[in-house]
Each structure stands twice: as C-alpha cells, then as structure tokens.
Amino acid sequence: MALVVVGTNSVVESEGYDRDTLALPGRQDDLVRAVVAANPAHRGAGQRRGTGAHAVAGRRRRPADRLVRRPGVRQCGRRRPARGRRAGRRLPTTWPAAEADVPVLDCTPVDGVVEYAEGVHIGYRAWLRSGAQPAYWFGSGRGYTSFELTGVAAPAEAAPGQVVTVTVEVSNTGERDGKEVVQVYAERPDSVVDRPVRWLVGSAAVRVPAGETARVEVAVPTRYLAYWADGWQYEPAPTGCASAPRR
Structure with a gap:
C-alpha cells in the first residue's frame, strides 16, 4: 500500500488570486507516476488542500484506490476511515481528466470587465453541455460494495x-x-x-x-x-x- 500526499500551498493558490494551471506544482506529478509504476496494484493518494488538481493527471494514468482531499474543513477526510465508518461520500465538484476539457477556464478581463456568460451552465451543468468526459463527475463516489x-x-x-x-x-x-x-x-x-x-x-x-x-x-x-x-x-x-x- 503506497500513500502519496500531494497538493498546493498559499504560494500557488489562495482565495485572493487565481492559479495559472491545474497541474500540481513542482515535480509532484512525477512522484505520483513513479509510485504508480513501482506499485501498480496497490496505491493511495491524498491531497492536503486546494482543488482536485491531481485528478487531472490521475485519469490519464491509473486512479488511486482512495482520494482524500480537504475541501475547506480540516481533517474531515481522515477521521471517517479511522473510526471504521463505511465509505459513502459523494464529490461536490467535478474533477477534470484534462485541463483543456474544463468548460470555463478563461476568465481574463476585457477592458476591466470579466464577462460571466455561462448563465445556468456552471459546474457539472457546464460539463454536461460541453460533452467532455471528466475524471470524476459531480456526485460520484465509491464504497466497498455495489x-x-x-x-x-x-x-x-x-x-x-x-x-x-x-x-x-x-x-x-x-x-x-x-x-x-x-x-x-x-x-x-x-x-x-x-x-x-x-x-x-x-x-x-x-x-x-x-x-x-x-x-x-x-x-x-x-x-x-x-x-x-x-x-x-x-x-x-x-x-x-x-x-x-x-x-
């Protein structure tokens, strides 16, 4: 069982400014690739903070058995497995398989104005309209049964x-x-x-x-x-x- 912890920090992203890319900073993607190559049968991945950026690369390779992220509340993903509770959560966001597939990526102001032309087509709704296949859909989630x-x-x-x-x-x-x-x-x-x-x-x-x-x-x-x-x-x-x- 391999546990890989990846993510970002306040230098890469914050609520006060935008990220330049959804790729993981540094050589974290290379680290994930190396671990998967060395141990393809059993793997785990955890993200300490920020967006689901590591899922962008994860879809192109083999996905993790468990993805743990902190969507704003510390340690919420850690305590459930520790207490023996059955997995049953669902994703509140859509995770892209490729950065180019993201329906809304360009938010560059023109003449000092940012145009939000999506209307009601935001989040998973934008993905459904675009027809692109993400790595993980809004509402997705797995447990230990079917x-x-x-x-x-x-x-x-x-x-x-x-x-x-x-x-x-x-x-x-x-x-x-x-x-x-x-x-x-x-x-x-x-x-x-x-x-x-x-x-x-x-x-x-x-x-x-x-x-x-x-x-x-x-x-x-x-x-x-x-x-x-x-x-x-x-x-x-x-x-x-x-x-x-x-x-």
Missing part, C-alpha cells in the same frame, strides 16, 4: 409550490454493508427558456446491509423545476422516470 436501483416512481402530477416524493428500491448486490446516495435529476430539453441538460433536484442517503433492499424516498420541491421571470414560472410537461448509473 448497488442496483430499480422501481423508480414519481407522481404523474404536481402543483406549483408542492413537494413531491420520488421513490426507488435500492438493492445492495455486494458482500458488504454499505451506504448509497440516491440522486434525482430533472431535464427539460424542449423548455421555453435556457435550461441545463440535467440538474440536481433532490438526494437521500441510505444504509443497506449486504443482500438486502431498501425503499428510499427523495423529496423534490417543485420550485426546483421552475424558472425565474418576474416571479417563479412553471412549464406544464409530462413526467417520466428512469434510473441510470452515475456518470
């Missing part, structure tokens, strides 16, 4: 301002107890306004023993389906449900 989602159902109708419930059966198909995070996304390709390809509208976590099935309910406020135009506006539309593996 799950299957079946029987997705939602109400056929919902009134403005209502909270509807989406239900799904979550089966633990692995040999270990585990935790799954059910994520519900909405899409409206024929909308009268510019909408994301797909956007998150609800989520719920569930712990399921090995070989068992649990029924999960996810609350979805209908306001998450509305758009703003001098007030919240709703578009009548047919409803449908489908389950898909996490991208």
Whole structure:
C-alpha cells in the first residue's frame, strides 16, 4: 500500500488570486507516476488542500484506490476511515481528466470587465453541455460494495409550490454493508427558456446491509423545476422516470 500526499500551498493558490494551471506544482506529478509504476496494484493518494488538481493527471494514468482531499474543513477526510465508518461520500465538484476539457477556464478581463456568460451552465451543468468526459463527475463516489436501483416512481402530477416524493428500491448486490446516495435529476430539453441538460433536484442517503433492499424516498420541491421571470414560472410537461448509473 503506497500513500502519496500531494497538493498546493498559499504560494500557488489562495482565495485572493487565481492559479495559472491545474497541474500540481513542482515535480509532484512525477512522484505520483513513479509510485504508480513501482506499485501498480496497490496505491493511495491524498491531497492536503486546494482543488482536485491531481485528478487531472490521475485519469490519464491509473486512479488511486482512495482520494482524500480537504475541501475547506480540516481533517474531515481522515477521521471517517479511522473510526471504521463505511465509505459513502459523494464529490461536490467535478474533477477534470484534462485541463483543456474544463468548460470555463478563461476568465481574463476585457477592458476591466470579466464577462460571466455561462448563465445556468456552471459546474457539472457546464460539463454536461460541453460533452467532455471528466475524471470524476459531480456526485460520484465509491464504497466497498455495489448497488442496483430499480422501481423508480414519481407522481404523474404536481402543483406549483408542492413537494413531491420520488421513490426507488435500492438493492445492495455486494458482500458488504454499505451506504448509497440516491440522486434525482430533472431535464427539460424542449423548455421555453435556457435550461441545463440535467440538474440536481433532490438526494437521500441510505444504509443497506449486504443482500438486502431498501425503499428510499427523495423529496423534490417543485420550485426546483421552475424558472425565474418576474416571479417563479412553471412549464406544464409530462413526467417520466428512469434510473441510470452515475456518470
């Protein structure tokens, strides 16, 4: 088992100024390559602070068994494994496989003005619109077992301002107890306004023993389906449900 700690510092990045590149500073990428080459079967990688920059190179090589990062709260990634808790977290950001794939990379001011033209297409929404394949999607995460989602159902109708419930059966198909995070996304390709390809509208976590099935309910406020135009506006539309593996 190889544990590699990589990352940045306040000289490379801070909240007060931008980074020039997503690559790791110095020869840290070379270090990761050397460790993977020497021990390709078992490896671990940890990042002490900053963005998920090491995932940019990690996708081109073999990814780590475990990536631990500090997204602003010290030691949050360290204590869970130490207490024997099962892995079940999900990424709050999208990690690129190549710097050139990042949908929004150029934020250079023109005549002293930075134009934010993304609209609602920010974060994972921008990735979905671009069609690029990142190293790790927003919402991705692995544990020590596997799950299957079946029987997705939602109400056929919902009134403005209502909270509807989406239900799904979550089966633990692995040999270990585990935790799954059910994520519900909405899409409206024929909308009268510019909408994301797909956007998150609800989520719920569930712990399921090995070989068992649990029924999960996810609350979805209908306001998450509305758009703003001098007030919240709703578009009548047919409803449908489908389950898909996490991208």
